[in-house]
Amino acid sequence: MRNLRFALLALLSMSAFVARAEFLNKEQQQQLTSLQETAIQSDLAYDILESLTTEVGARMIGTKGDQRAIAWSQAKMKALEFDKVWTEEVTHYQWIRGDVEAKVLAPFPQPVVAIALGESVGTGEQGIQAEVVHFNDFDALKAAEAGSLTGKIAFVSYRMERHITGKGYGKAVGARVSGAQVAAEKGAIAFMMRSVGTDDNRAGHTGITRYKDGVKRIAAVALSNPDADMLVNQFKRNKPVEFFLKVTAVRNEKVAVKGANVIGEITGSQYPEQIVALGAHLDSWDVGTGAVDDGLGMAMMMAATSHISNLPERPKRTIRVILFAGEEVGLLGAKEYVNVHKDKLKNHVIAAEWDFGLGRIYEFKTGVGAEALAGVREFAQQLAPLGVSFNPVNNAQGQSDMSLVTKEGVPAARFAPDGSTYFDVHHTMNDTLDKVNPDDLRQNTAVYTMFAYFAAQTGIDFRK
Amino acid sequence: MRNLRFALLALLSMSAFVARAEFLNKEQQQQLTSLQETAIQSDLAYDILESLTTEVGARMIGTKGDQRAIAWSQAKMKALEFDKVWTEEVTHYQWIRGDVEAKVLAPFPQPVVAIALGESVGTGEQGIQAEVVHFNDFDALKAAEAGSLTGKIAFVSYRMERHITGKGYGKAVGARVSGAQVAAEKGAIAFMMRSVGTDDNRAGHTGITRYKDGVKRIAAVALSNPDADMLVNQFKRNKPVEFFLKVTAVRNEKVAVKGANVIGEITGSQYPEQIVALGAHLDSWDVGTGAVDDGLGMAMMMAATSHISNLPERPKRTIRVILFAGEEVGLLGAKEYVNVHKDKLKNHVIAAEWDFGLGRIYEFKTGVGAEALAGVREFAQQLAPLGVSFNPVNNAQGQSDMSLVTKEGVPAARFAPDGSTYFDVHHTMNDTLDKVNPDDLRQNTAVYTMFAYFAAQTGIDFRK
Numbered sequence: 001m002r003n004l005r006f007a008l009l010a011l012l013s014m015s016a017f018v019a020r021a022e023f024l025n026k027e028q029q030q031q032l033t034s035l036q037e038t039a040i041q042s043d044l045a046y047d048i049l050e051s052l053t054t055e056v057g058a059r060m061i062g063t064k065g066d067q068r069a070i071a072w073s074q075a076k077m078k079a080l081e082f083d084k085v086w087t088e089e090v091t092h093y094q095w096i097r098g099d100v101e102a103k104v105l106a107p108f109p110q111p112v113v114a115i116a117l118g119e120s121v122g123t124g125e126q127g128i129q130a131e132v133v134h135f136n137d138f139d140a141l142k143a144a145e146a147g148s149l150t151g152k153i154a155f156v157s158y159r160m161e162r163h164i165t166g167k168g169y170g171k172a173v174g175a176r177v178s179g180a181q182v183a184a185e186k187g188a189i190a191f192m193m194r195s196v197g198t199d200d201n202r203a204g205h206t207g208i209t210r211y212k213d214g215v216k217r218i219a220a221v222a223l224s225n226p227d228a229d230m231l232v233n234q235f236k237r238n239k240p241v242e243f244f245l246k247v248t249a250v251r252n253e254k255v256a257v258k259g260a261n262v263i264g265e266i267t268g269s270q271y272p273e274q275i276v277a278l279g280a281h282l283d284s285w286d287v288g289t290g291a292v293d294d295g296l297g298m299a300m301m302m303a304a305t306s307h308i309s310n311l312p313e314r315p316k317r318t319i320r321v322i323l324f325a326g327e328e329v330g331l332l333g334a335k336e337y338v339n340v341h342k343d344k345l346k347n348h349v350i351a352a353e354w355d356f357g358l359g360r361i362y363e364f365k366t367g368v369g370a371e372a373l374a375g376v377r378e379f380a381q382q383l384a385p386l387g388v389s390f391n392p393v394n395n396a397q398g399q400s401d402m403s404l405v406t407k408e409g410v411p412a413a414r415f416a417p418d419g420s421t422y423f424d425v426h427h428t429m430n431d432t433l434d435k436v437n438p439d440d441l442r443q444n445t446a447v448y449t450m451f452a453y454f455a456a457q458t459g460i461d462f463r464k
Numbered sequence: 465m466r467n468l469r470f471a472l473l474a475l476l477s478m479s480a481f482v483a484r485a486e487f488l489n490k491e492q493q494q495q496l497t498s499l500q501e502t503a504i505q506s507d508l509a510y511d512i513l514e515s516l517t518t519e520v521g522a523r524m525i526g527t528k529g530d531q532r533a534i535a536w537s538q539a540k541m542k543a544l545e546f547d548k549v550w551t552e553e554v555t556h557y558q559w560i561r562g563d564v565e566a567k568v569l570a571p572f573p574q575p576v577v578a579i580a581l582g583e584s585v586g587t588g589e590q591g592i593q594a595e596v597v598h599f600n601d602f603d604a605l606k607a608a609e610a611g612s613l614t615g616k617i618a619f620v621s622y623r624m625e626r627h628i629t630g631k632g633y634g635k636a637v638g639a640r641v642s643g644a645q646v647a648a649e650k651g652a653i654a655f656m657m658r659s660v661g662t663d664d665n666r667a668g669h670t671g672i673t674r675y676k677d678g679v680k681r682i683a684a685v686a687l688s689n690p691d692a693d694m695l696v697n698q699f700k701r702n703k704p705v706e707f708f709l710k711v712t713a714v715r716n717e718k719v720a721v722k723g724a725n726v727i728g729e730i731t732g733s734q735y736p737e738q739i740v741a742l743g744a745h746l747d748s749w750d751v752g753t754g755a756v757d758d759g760l761g762m763a764m765m766m767a768a769t770s771h772i773s774n775l776p777e778r779p780k781r782t783i784r785v786i787l788f789a790g791e792e793v794g795l796l797g798a799k800e801y802v803n804v805h806k807d808k809l810k811n812h813v814i815a816a817e818w819d820f821g822l823g824r825i826y827e828f829k830t831g832v833g834a835e836a837l838a839g840v841r842e843f844a845q846q847l848a849p850l851g852v853s854f855n856p857v858n859n860a861q862g863q864s865d866m867s868l869v870t871k872e873g874v875p876a877a878r879f880a881p882d883g884s885t886y887f888d889v890h891h892t893m894n895d896t897l898d899k900v901n902p903d904d905l906r907q908n909t910a911v912y913t914m915f916a917y918f919a920a921q922t923g924i925d926f927r928k
Contacts, residue, residue: 054697057574064573109528110521110753113893201665202752202893226896230753233518233897288666289574289694429577429666432690433697 039446062257077264098248115204127246150187259325281327288431297354334401359418503910526721541728562712579668591710614651723789745791752895761818798865823882
C-alpha cells in the first residue's frame, strides 16, 4: 500500500510538473503577468478607438466612411509596427439609407421615430397611407391568414428582453430579418416593428432585413421603443390606426460597391505559418460612429497584438488580426477570407473575435481538441484574477465572422462579456465613444492580450 | 415650584391642544391619511399622463398639438367633474422648427446631430460653411475680442453637471439663452453649443434662445453630448475645423398664433373666493411628447384635485388648477394670468407648481407669513412617512409660472423632487411616457393631494 501510494504521488507530481512545463513554463507565466500589467495600465485600445470614432466614424460597406476606415486601419497597423499589413477586397451592391417619415394620422395624429431596416427598399416618394395591423410578436404575424394584410401595414410590437448574455436578441431578431417577407406574403404593403433593442431612447435600431425570391419587396422599418409604446397605446383605444410611411431608401442591386478585409500580423518567430487569428469587423452601420459595434473589437485586437509586438521577441506563432469587411450585411469579409485562405485554415491554430458586449469579460470557453483542454485550463487560471471564469464545456464556436472560420474546423476561443447594456446602443446612432468605459476596455484588452500570447507561444495543438 | 411647574405644564398642553385644534384637527388628520392612501393606490395621475401623451403628444404653443392639448385639458377636467373649467387666451408669434443639417467638413468629415434652439432664426437654404472657433465655456466666449469671430461659427462645449437639485442647469443655461447674441456681437455667423443636458444620447436639447435689439440674429443650435465630444476630439488634433450648418427654422414675428391657459377648479364650500393655486404648464417643446415637461405636472395637479373632489364635501377654500400657456417661450400664460387676475391675487392663499424633476419628492418648503409656520410644520409631519422632510428656511418662491404669481405677494409652497435624471430628457425628443416611474408618480401625487387638501381646508392665513 505504502509503496503504491508513494508511486501514485510520485506519478501525480511528475505529471503535474510535466504538464506545467509543457503548457506554461515559469517564464511564460511571468510574461503573461507582465502583459496583463501592461494592458491594464495602457490607454492604447482607448486611444485607437478614439482615433477611429473621431477621424473616421460611421463606415457602412461601400460608403466613403468605409473607404476611410480601410485606409485608417492600414495606417494604424503600420504605425503600431505590425510586420505585415494587407487588404483583401470584397464587393457588394449599393444601399442608400435615405430618410423615413412616419406618423400616425388617426385616431391621434403623432409623428413616430423610425429607421429603415438595413437594405430595405423604399416606399417611393409618395409614401403610403394605410391602416396598421398590430401583432404582439412575430409568431402572431406568421399565424395571420393569407391575404388578411392586403393593402395594410403590419406592425410587430414584441419587446426584446435584457440579459447579461444578450440572449433576448435571438428571440427578437427573427422579425427583423424575415418580418418583411412574411408580412408581404400575406399582402402587407409595408412592415414595421419595435426595434430590437433594450433602451428607451427615440433612436430606431437598424440591422439587416432579407427579402425572399418571388415575394414582393416591401419597405421595412423599426420604431424606437418609446414610439412603439405610444403606437401600442393608440391601439388600446380600439379604433382603426391610420398611418403614413415614407421611406426613401434605395437598394441598387445593379450598382457594385467595394469593401475590404484589412489584415495585419506579427510574424511568428518559430512557426510563422501557424496562425492565431483575432477577429473584429471593420464595417459598422451608418448611423452611429460604430464605437461599440465593432470599434471596440478593432481596438482591442490591434492593441493586444501591439502589446505583444512590444516584447523583445516575437512569440513562436503568428498573430493575425483580421478586420472583416461587410459583417453587418452578411459576413461578406468572412466568406471571402474562408474562400481565399481555404488551404491555410488547417494552420489557423485557434480563432477568437470580439463582436458583442460592452461590459467586462466574465467567462472564457473554448472549442478545442480534448487533449488541449488541460493546457487551456492552466492558462485559464491566469485569467481568474481578472474575474474571468473558465467554462469547460468546450463547445465554443467562433463569433460572427469567425463562425465561418471555426465551421471549417479551426479551434475556437470565446470570451463572454457582460452584454446587459449592449442592445441599448446596438445598430443605433447612439453607438458612440462615450458608451465605452475605459477601465472595462483596458481589462478586456488585457484578457485578449494574454490569450493571444498564450496561444502563440504555447506548444499546444488546439485542433480536434 | 410645584404649582409653577403644574401651571407651565397645563399651559403647554393647552397651547398644544389649541395649536392642534387650530391647524389640523383629528378629522383633518384622518382625512389627510385617507387621501394619502387613495393617491398611493390610484393610477389616476398615470392614466391622465398616458392619455395626454397618447392622444395629444407634443404641444408647442401655436401648433395643432397645442390646440389639441387645450381641448383635451378642458375635456379631461370636465370628465373629472371639476366645478368650473375655462380658458384664457394668449398670443405669440409663429416659430417653425424646420430641420438642421450639421456636419464637420474638415479635418475629418462627420455628420453631427444638432437641434435648433427655440425660436432661433434659420441660416437660409444655402446653409453656411465656416471655420468653427471652440470655447470651453460661455465666459470664454464672452471674453473673446470684438471682431475675433467675424465670419466664423462659435462653439461652446461646456458640459452641464448632474445634481439632485438640478443646479447644474443654472450654470449651463446662460449660453443657451444669450450665446447667440454674444457670439453675433463678436462677428460670428452662427452659434453652436453642447446641449444643456446630462445624458449621452444623440438627441439635442432645445430651449429658448434670445436675441438682442441691434445685434444681428444668427442661427443657434445645440449638439448632442456625444456629438459635442466628437467635435471636441477633432479640435484636439489642432487643425482648423471646417463646418457646414443649415438651419431651416423660421421665426415669423408677424404671424400671430394663439395659446390658452386652461383653468379648472373645485369650488370652496366656505371661502370660495380664497384660492389654493396649483400650477403646471400646458405647452411643451415640439420634439418629445412632453411627458415629463410638464405632462407630469398637469397629471399630478389634475389627479390631486380629483382625489379631493371625490370626498363627500368640498374643502373650505377653492382649489384651482392652472395649466399655463407658453411657459417654454417666456411664461406667456403666467404673465397673462397675473395680469387678468391682478385684483384677485390677494385672495390666492398659496401657490405651488410642478415643473421639475422625475424622482420622488424629498423636501418641502414654504414662503409664508411667519405666523403660519407652526401650522405648516404640523402639516409637514404628515408628509414625513412619505420621505419628505420639511426645510424651515421659509424663503420659497413659486416655480416657473408661479414665480410670477408669488412675486405679487402670494405665499408659496415648493416641493423638491430628485432631479438627477431630469436633464437627461429635458427639452429632447426623449421626453416620453416611458421615462415616468408610476410608483414615483403615485407618491408625488399623494404629496400634492395632501398639500392641496391641507391648504384648502385649514384656517391658516399663509400671507406674509
